[in-house]
């Protein structure tokens with residue numbers, strides 16, 4: 001996942017009195033404790049749910065090891081001759097070209113095309129072995145084999161296993177950079193679990209990209225070359241004899257600001273290949289993923305250059321989290337799918353296929369089910385999956401453990417999203433509920449729901465679908481009973497639920513989700529539609545004093561969809577509290593705040609982040625916060641005053 005600048009800024013400005021002990025949490029969704037780390041540590045953003053006190057100062061990434069030595073083994077590209085040469089310093093004690101591991105048995109080499117086709121679609125074991133300092137340090141327990149069985153039985157063909165090595169060096173000095181053997185064994189154990197479940201497995205070096213490898217934060221390039229080579233040499237040695245279903249990816253989302261940084265990422269791909277070749281075993285024949293700068297579609301298409309000679313079968317991997325405001329719920333962006341947005345997505349996802357005729361992997365993409373409206377999210381998932389299909393790219397959904405698979409219960413939190421990806425991988429189009437896409441709309445409708453306000457007269461209800469060439473075959477309730485001809489009718493792309501059918505669910509004074517209907521089409525996913533009786537949520541109080549540097553939290557009672565759609569934040573004089581440029585956005589986005597950085601909702605608790613109080617205090621004026629709920633229609637909101 002990518003950083004959100006708002007959160008970084010928030011973490012940097014929060015100054016609580018108490019200090020967090022080394023490796024402790026110092027921020028993130030649901031976190032209300034201290035945010036200042038003890039001496040020698042700094043608060044690092046990992047994801048929206050987790051900030052952590054990690055070793056070192058903010059811009060010092062070498063962890064105090066002596067990196068002045070020149071014992072670097074690196075592969076450089078000679079532009080003039082376009083050949084690859086390996087240079088090794090005189091003082092190096094590194095095992096360059098020693099022949100490496102010898103494996104028993106044989107290896108059936110796959111082409112990258114074969115591998116990419118076979119791995120699609122895939123799933124990411126996120127926030128797990130990539131957590132720091134250790135597996136289990138974030139929001140997920142240690143991995144168990146049943147997780148991979150669940151992933152395979154859901155129809156995924158591959159798993160990407162991100163691994164952060166940064167805090168697992170038992171000797172973090174040049175030239176050894178020895179990785180703790182217990183950690184390498186654990187990585188192997190997890191890789192074996194996934195292979196045993198019949199999955200193709202892609203593993204990498206992950207958050208190291210922001211720890212000791214971030215040249216944009218001042219890390220030393222020579223140190224990175226040497227330590228990165230050593231890291232991959234050791235991983236390669238540990239996993240040298242695995243079969244052809246295991247593949248390697250050089251480095252996750254290495255920050256790169258310009259062409260020079262990008263050239264360094266290109267060089268690291270070559271060092272990665274050299275280390276693998278030197279480690280021996282089957283590694284020189286294994287499929288690998290090379291990466292472009294930041295694994296961003298635009299930067300990759302602009303600046304990625306493969307090493308002059310690549311012996312391994314290789315694919316190019318990049319990630320997709322765009323548009324930012326929809327994916328990360330910023331500025332009230334709860335709709336997606338306007339023609340201009342579909343076109344922008346198509347253009348972005350055409351860049352890498354347009355520039356490189358090699359097998360492609362979209363190794364991460366996701367829009368959280370926690371805070372995105374489902375019809376918009378499904379359309380976005382479908383558009384990404386359609387474009388991946390058109391370019392023959394493998395598509396791997398990111399999962400931080402909170403968004404997709406519930407690893408405790410084995411349930412998929414948004415089954416429709418999983419089906420959308422699988423159907424596209426099989427070449428099928430999906431029929432999906434429509435929702436408002438007009439960027440100038442003042443209200444938002446969604447056919448992922450039957451919305452009925454408590455007390456309104458019950459009437460027949462129209463749901464609009466984009467059929468995409470399929471036909472509706474059946475509608476069933478959550479208990480599996482199919483609706484009959486008196487329950488609904490179909491006209492073109494409109495499905496009308498009859499008032500007699502809806503009567504039993506809607507004739508009530510009790511708000512809530514009353515039923516979940518599954519719509520089955522002649523092909524593609526079977527999306528669900530929730531029947532919701534709604535009313536305006538209840539807040540325990542609607543005014544309180546701003547409190548500097550502290551989140552304000554209280555329980556609210558939602559009445560219908562259990563979520564907060566958006567929050568408008570203005571000062572008493574009408575000026576926007578944040579991002580006054582949102583005046584140029586549509587009516588549903590103007591003056592709206594950003595999820596997680598400024599507010600969020602979890603369980604039944606609403607959080608007004610410290611940044612909001614701080615803005616009110618700085619302005620010396622009351623803040624008027626309007627919390628909006630689904631459906632986003634006139635009146636379904638609660639106004640809250642934060643007094644200066």
Ligand SMILES: *[C@@H]1O[C@H](CO)[C@@H](O)[C@H](O)[C@H]1NC(C)=O
Nearest residue numbers: 298301302350351352354355
């Ligand atoms: C290749 O990438 C560049 C830079 O991102 C882009 O401007 C161009 O349109 C791409 N070419 C194709 C054919 O997609």
